[in-house]
Amino acid sequence: MNTFSINQRSKLGCTILDLQGELDAHTASELEAVLQDLIARENLRIVVNFDQLDYIASAGLGVFMAYIEDVRSEGGDIKLTNMNKKVYNVFDLLGFPALYDILDDESEAIDKFSNS
Template identity: 55%
Template sequence: MAEFNTTLKEQGDISIIKLKGYLDAHTAPVLENKFNELINNNKYKIVVDFQDLAYISSAGLGVFMAYIEKVRENQGDIKLASMSDKVYNIFDLLGFPLLYEIFKTEEEAIRKFSE
């Protein structure tokens, strides 16, 4: 089975989820649980760091669509950072850059919350 895990770190009022491995239908619930945990704790400023993500499927992409509305309703956002070209191309193909801000680095995404 493909490996996938997340780590969470806080920087002020911003939550950073680091993804590692393969995000697909089997592993998507791990990320869903992380988003639910943040939302339940009223944490709506979220940066997702893709630096160590090797693969994402449509089920993985669906996780982001499932939570963006709830986060934005609460004056927050989900910003995406550090994608490999391979992962970015999948997001781009499905029009995600129109819906999400995608940054080269985690630091850029974090800075955007304070503008």
């Protein structure tokens, strides 16, 4: 069985989502529910920390694609940080770096929100 968890925390007006484990078809609904809740509560400055994410499947990528426009249309953004090479390569292969800010660490992402 795949293990996956999301830890939520706030830092300088941003919501940080720490992903851990494997994000795939079985676990994508958990991320979807968290993003829906953040949008409903108008927490639209979202930083997703991939530091502890070991694997992402197309279903996980689909969740990001499904919600980026909703967040941006409300004046927010989703920034992605701390990806290992394997996870980054999946995002890169599908052209995500052209659509998302993919940054080395969360402080860099928070700074981008502060300066926007």
